[in-house]
Amino acid sequence: MHPRRPEGFDGLGFRGGREEPGLGHWVSTPPDIPGSRNLHWGEKTPQLVAGTPLGASGLGEDPSGGGPNASTEQLNRFAGFGIGLASLFTENVLAHPCIVLRRQCQVNYHAKNYHLTPFTIINIMYSINKTQGPRALWKGMGSTFIVQGITLGAEGIISEFTPLPRELSYKWSPKQIGEHLVLKGLTYMIAMPFYSASLIETVQSEIIRDNTGILDCLKEGIGRALGFGVPHSKRLLPLLALTFPTVLHGVLHYIISSAVQKLVLFFLKKENSHNLATDNSSSVQSMLDAYFPELIASFAASLCADVILYPLETVLHRLHIQGTRTIIDNTDLGYEVLPINTQYEGMRDCINTIKQEEGVLGFYKGFGAVVVQYTLHVAILQFTKILYSTLLQNVS
Incomplete structure (x- = not known):
């Protein structure tokens, strides 16, 4: 479902194929859907930092041949794949119970406990988990992947048949940025x-939930768009009323995450290049410097966007869930x-009602789930870093 992107693309900027030490080729995070987590795809895994001993080979030597260098290089590739896979698994599978509880708290206007911690x-x-079983915490996980696939596919199709750019060139203009955001x-x-x-x-309770198929999300989505299928109450808001808050949240999330990602990468690259210039880093540290800046930048981007836009996400979820029984x-x-x-009655009425009846903290119901989610992500990244650092040290 994920089309190929030009090499060197990283969010709102495009390096135009230029090589940057320690980063290699990378692409931006896929378009974000409000409240969902994103897969962070990349065309190529960065292999080695330029100028490090890992990439060095004498004249006439075959880097793919036998010997310690070949085994170390193979382990480096495996390490890069494992580190990225651990990040994806944590963000999209292990963190899903946090997403479930976060959304349930956001739409529960009855709740007296806001779960801010x-x-x-x-x-x-x-x-x-004790009353309903583990399945209750992982419900709807397949549908989140379907939504991500639909988003990526729709973006690719629209960019193919319209002049709206899917990527921004290195020398971007305000017009290109506007067209790019229109595409989003x-x-x-x-x-x-x-x-x-x-x-x-x-958010549907597992107690009254029927066994649903993985494609029910597609069927119900089409029914919602065409106005048939599952019965809804008269309080159901039309999709036209949901368009503005949905697009606003999505575009703002994309802008914030892309800007933070570029900023964090800039500082990490600057720090890594300074360390390489002043200190002869070990091959293990060089490998870690090649992989982790992208993961850290992506993590920081998602965290900042989720925290800043959490109140808007609460409003958005309440509007989407209203009238769906x-x-x-x-x-x-x-x-x-x-x-x-x-x-x-709409976005403005929802904001005023929450503020009057639940207070300002009502916009942050379930925020403790965000803390748990990103703490878990940090722990997995740190554990993976220590694990591969130990493996590489033993090999070398």
């Missing part, structure tokens, strides 16, 4: 009904269920 979130996770907005509009269906799957878990107790019976 990770301690209460962990406690409610345990209660739900159109992509979010197309994925919007499927995102609504995915949101329902992730969804039954969620009681996030105060960890058992029992609650219906969603909101009657917001």
